[in-house]
Amino acid sequence: MRLKGKPMILSLVLLVSGFLISFSYQQTNERPKIVQLNDSQWKQEYYYKKQLLEIEEKNKQLREELKKKREAVQDYESNLAANEQAVSDFVSRKKNLQMLAGELPVQGEGVEVVLRDAEYIPDDDQVNQYIVHERHMHMVINELLSAGAKAVAVNGQRIFKDSYIACTGPVITVDGIQHPAPFVVTAIGDTDVLHASMELTRGVVDQLVSENVDVELSKEDKIEMKARLSAGR
Known part of the structure:
Protein backbone atom coordinates (compact mmCIF):
# COMPACT_ATOMS: atom_id res chain seq x y z
CA MET A 1 0.00 0.00 0.00
CA ARG A 2 2.85 2.44 0.76
CA LEU A 3 4.48 1.76 -2.64
CA LYS A 4 1.27 2.54 -4.49
CA GLY A 5 0.70 5.83 -2.58
CA LYS A 6 4.03 7.48 -3.42
CA PRO A 7 3.61 7.37 -7.21
CA MET A 8 0.16 8.94 -6.75
CA ILE A 9 1.51 11.84 -4.67
CA LEU A 10 4.40 12.34 -7.07
CA SER A 11 2.01 12.48 -10.02
CA LEU A 12 -0.12 15.05 -8.22
CA VAL A 13 2.90 17.21 -7.44
CA LEU A 14 4.07 17.08 -11.05
CA LEU A 15 0.58 17.98 -12.30
CA VAL A 16 0.37 21.03 -10.05
CA SER A 17 3.90 22.11 -10.93
CA GLY A 18 3.13 21.82 -14.64
CA PHE A 19 -0.02 23.92 -14.22
CA LEU A 20 1.88 26.65 -12.37
CA ILE A 21 4.62 26.72 -14.99
CA SER A 22 2.05 26.95 -17.80
CA PHE A 23 0.11 29.75 -16.00
CA SER A 24 3.32 31.72 -15.37
CA TYR A 25 4.34 31.43 -18.99
CA GLN A 26 0.92 32.60 -20.17
CA GLN A 27 1.01 35.65 -17.85
CA THR A 28 4.49 36.50 -19.08
CA ASN A 29 3.33 36.48 -22.71
CA GLU A 30 0.34 38.75 -21.91
CA ARG A 31 2.47 41.59 -20.44
CA PRO A 32 2.75 44.74 -22.67
CA LYS A 33 5.73 44.72 -24.89
CA ILE A 34 8.05 47.68 -25.09
CA VAL A 35 8.26 48.95 -28.69
CA GLN A 36 11.62 50.25 -29.63
CA LEU A 37 11.82 52.84 -32.43
CA GLY A 102 -44.41 126.69 -43.02
CA GLU A 103 -42.07 124.94 -45.42
CA LEU A 104 -44.21 121.81 -45.24
CA PRO A 105 -47.99 121.36 -45.15
CA VAL A 106 -49.40 120.34 -41.80
CA GLN A 107 -52.57 118.69 -40.60
CA GLY A 108 -54.08 117.55 -37.35
CA GLU A 109 -56.82 118.13 -34.81
CA GLY A 110 -57.53 121.57 -33.39
CA VAL A 111 -60.12 124.31 -33.13
CA GLU A 112 -61.86 126.75 -35.45
CA VAL A 113 -62.81 130.29 -34.43
CA VAL A 114 -65.15 132.24 -36.73
CA LEU A 115 -65.35 136.02 -36.26
CA ARG A 116 -68.16 138.03 -37.85
CA ASP A 117 -69.24 141.62 -37.77
CA ALA A 118 -72.30 142.22 -35.61
CA GLU A 119 -75.58 141.73 -37.46
CA TYR A 120 -77.39 144.45 -35.56
CA ILE A 121 -76.00 147.98 -35.47
CA PRO A 122 -78.02 150.63 -33.59
CA ASP A 123 -78.67 153.77 -35.58
CA ASP A 124 -77.08 156.03 -32.99
CA ASP A 125 -73.80 154.04 -32.72
CA GLN A 126 -70.72 154.04 -34.91
CA VAL A 127 -70.28 151.15 -37.35
CA ASN A 128 -66.64 150.69 -36.33
CA GLN A 129 -67.81 149.50 -32.93
CA TYR A 130 -69.56 146.51 -34.52
CA ILE A 131 -66.97 145.15 -36.95
CA VAL A 132 -63.92 142.92 -36.58
CA HIS A 133 -60.63 144.78 -36.29
CA GLU A 134 -57.01 143.61 -36.41
CA ARG A 135 -56.74 143.74 -32.61
CA HIS A 136 -59.54 141.18 -32.40
CA MET A 137 -57.56 138.94 -34.72
CA HIS A 138 -54.43 139.46 -32.63
CA MET A 139 -56.32 138.55 -29.46
CA VAL A 140 -57.47 135.24 -30.93
CA ILE A 141 -54.16 134.32 -32.58
CA ASN A 142 -52.04 135.21 -29.54
CA GLU A 143 -54.29 133.22 -27.22
CA LEU A 144 -54.13 130.15 -29.46
CA LEU A 145 -50.34 130.35 -29.74
CA SER A 146 -50.03 130.79 -25.98
CA ALA A 147 -52.16 127.67 -25.51
CA GLY A 148 -49.71 125.61 -27.57
CA ALA A 149 -51.04 125.80 -31.12
CA LYS A 150 -48.53 124.34 -33.56
CA ALA A 151 -49.90 126.22 -36.55
CA VAL A 152 -52.45 129.00 -37.08
CA ALA A 153 -54.15 130.22 -40.24
CA VAL A 154 -56.62 132.95 -41.19
CA ASN A 155 -59.02 131.93 -43.95
CA GLY A 156 -56.54 129.19 -44.85
CA GLN A 157 -53.47 131.48 -44.98
CA ARG A 158 -50.71 130.46 -42.57
CA ILE A 159 -49.63 132.90 -39.87
CA PHE A 160 -45.92 133.19 -38.99
CA LYS A 161 -43.81 135.17 -36.56
CA ASP A 162 -43.17 137.84 -39.16
CA SER A 163 -46.76 137.97 -40.41
CA TYR A 164 -48.47 141.37 -40.56
CA ILE A 165 -52.21 141.78 -39.98
CA ALA A 166 -54.00 145.06 -40.72
CA CYS A 167 -57.60 146.17 -40.88
CA THR A 168 -58.61 147.93 -44.09
CA GLY A 169 -62.26 148.87 -43.83
CA PRO A 170 -64.43 145.75 -43.89
CA VAL A 171 -61.50 143.46 -44.84
CA ILE A 172 -58.45 142.09 -43.03
CA THR A 173 -55.09 142.13 -44.78
CA VAL A 174 -52.66 139.35 -43.88
CA ASP A 175 -49.16 139.76 -45.31
CA GLY A 176 -50.56 141.81 -48.19
CA ILE A 177 -53.44 139.45 -48.97
CA GLN A 178 -56.97 140.71 -48.26
CA HIS A 179 -59.63 138.55 -46.64
CA PRO A 180 -63.31 139.54 -46.34
CA ALA A 181 -65.48 138.64 -43.41
CA PRO A 182 -66.25 136.20 -41.93
CA PHE A 183 -62.74 135.56 -40.66
CA VAL A 184 -62.03 131.93 -39.94
CA VAL A 185 -59.07 131.34 -37.64
CA THR A 186 -57.95 127.72 -37.45
CA ALA A 187 -55.35 126.32 -35.08
CA ILE A 188 -53.73 122.86 -34.95
CA GLY A 189 -52.92 121.49 -31.51
CA ASP A 190 -54.46 119.84 -28.47
CA THR A 191 -58.17 120.33 -29.11
CA ASP A 192 -59.26 120.32 -25.48
CA VAL A 193 -56.53 122.71 -24.35
CA LEU A 194 -57.09 125.17 -27.20
CA HIS A 195 -60.86 125.11 -26.76
CA ALA A 196 -60.64 125.59 -22.99
CA SER A 197 -58.20 128.49 -23.31
CA MET A 198 -60.62 130.37 -25.54
CA GLU A 199 -63.58 129.84 -23.19
CA LEU A 200 -61.95 131.01 -19.97
CA THR A 201 -64.11 133.30 -17.87
CA ARG A 202 -63.42 136.88 -18.98
CA GLY A 203 -61.17 135.38 -21.59
CA VAL A 204 -60.91 136.07 -25.31
CA VAL A 205 -64.41 134.93 -26.28
CA ASP A 206 -66.01 136.98 -23.51
CA GLN A 207 -64.01 140.04 -24.54
CA LEU A 208 -64.96 139.66 -28.19
CA VAL A 209 -68.65 139.32 -27.34
CA SER A 210 -68.45 142.38 -25.10
CA GLU A 211 -67.03 144.29 -28.08
CA ASN A 212 -69.95 143.32 -30.33
CA VAL A 213 -68.10 140.62 -32.32
CA ASP A 214 -70.02 137.47 -33.17
CA VAL A 215 -67.89 134.41 -32.25
CA GLU A 216 -68.29 130.74 -33.09
CA LEU A 217 -65.90 128.27 -31.48
CA SER A 218 -65.75 124.59 -32.45
CA LYS A 219 -63.51 121.57 -32.12
CA GLU A 220 -62.22 120.03 -35.33
CA ASP A 221 -60.94 116.49 -35.84
CA LYS A 222 -58.87 117.37 -38.89
CA ILE A 223 -57.47 120.68 -40.06
CA GLU A 224 -55.20 120.98 -43.09
CA MET A 225 -52.87 123.90 -43.80
CA LYS A 226 -50.78 124.44 -46.91
CA ALA A 227 -47.07 125.21 -46.95
CA ARG A 228 -45.88 128.81 -46.89
CA LEU A 229 -45.04 129.02 -50.60
CA SER A 230 -48.49 127.72 -51.49
CA ALA A 231 -50.04 130.55 -49.53
CA GLY A 232 -48.68 133.19 -51.86
CA ARG A 233 -45.51 133.96 -49.93
Missing part, protein backbone atom coordinates in the same frame (compact mmCIF):
# COMPACT_ATOMS: atom_id res chain seq x y z
CA ASN A 38 14.75 53.47 -34.64
CA ASP A 39 16.13 56.94 -35.45
CA SER A 40 14.01 57.35 -38.57
CA GLN A 41 10.82 56.54 -36.70
CA TRP A 42 11.76 58.91 -33.86
CA LYS A 43 12.34 61.75 -36.32
CA GLN A 44 9.02 61.09 -38.03
CA GLU A 45 7.11 61.00 -34.73
CA TYR A 46 8.83 64.21 -33.56
CA TYR A 47 7.92 65.91 -36.82
CA TYR A 48 4.25 64.94 -36.47
CA LYS A 49 4.12 66.12 -32.87
CA LYS A 50 5.72 69.41 -33.85
CA GLN A 51 3.21 69.87 -36.68
CA LEU A 52 0.33 69.11 -34.30
CA LEU A 53 1.56 71.69 -31.77
CA GLU A 54 1.95 74.31 -34.50
CA ILE A 55 -1.58 73.62 -35.75
CA GLU A 56 -2.99 73.89 -32.22
CA GLU A 57 -1.16 77.20 -31.70
CA LYS A 58 -2.43 78.52 -35.02
CA ASN A 59 -5.99 77.50 -34.12
CA LYS A 60 -5.63 79.34 -30.82
CA GLN A 61 -4.51 82.49 -32.63
CA LEU A 62 -7.40 82.20 -35.09
CA ARG A 63 -9.90 81.81 -32.25
CA GLU A 64 -8.55 84.94 -30.57
CA GLU A 65 -8.67 86.84 -33.85
CA LEU A 66 -12.25 85.67 -34.49
CA LYS A 67 -13.26 86.78 -31.01
CA LYS A 68 -11.80 90.26 -31.59
CA LYS A 69 -13.50 90.57 -34.98
CA ARG A 70 -16.85 89.55 -33.51
CA GLU A 71 -16.46 92.18 -30.79
CA ALA A 72 -15.55 94.75 -33.45
CA VAL A 73 -18.65 93.82 -35.48
CA GLN A 74 -20.85 94.13 -32.39
CA ASP A 75 -19.38 97.57 -31.63
CA TYR A 76 -19.94 98.62 -35.23
CA GLU A 77 -23.55 97.42 -35.17
CA SER A 78 -24.16 99.25 -31.88
CA ASN A 79 -22.67 102.46 -33.27
CA LEU A 80 -24.66 102.05 -36.48
CA ALA A 81 -27.90 101.63 -34.53
CA ALA A 82 -27.08 104.70 -32.43
CA ASN A 83 -26.30 106.71 -35.56
CA GLU A 84 -29.51 105.58 -37.24
CA GLN A 85 -31.48 106.68 -34.17
CA ALA A 86 -29.66 110.01 -34.14
CA VAL A 87 -30.38 110.53 -37.84
CA SER A 88 -34.02 109.57 -37.31
CA ASP A 89 -34.32 112.06 -34.44
CA PHE A 90 -32.64 114.75 -36.53
CA VAL A 91 -35.00 114.15 -39.46
CA SER A 92 -38.00 114.23 -37.12
CA ARG A 93 -36.86 117.52 -35.54
CA LYS A 94 -36.10 118.98 -38.95
CA LYS A 95 -39.56 118.02 -40.20
CA ASN A 96 -41.23 119.59 -37.16
CA LEU A 97 -39.24 122.79 -37.63
CA GLN A 98 -40.15 122.88 -41.31
CA MET A 99 -43.81 122.52 -40.41
CA LEU A 100 -43.54 125.33 -37.88
CA ALA A 101 -41.75 127.48 -40.44
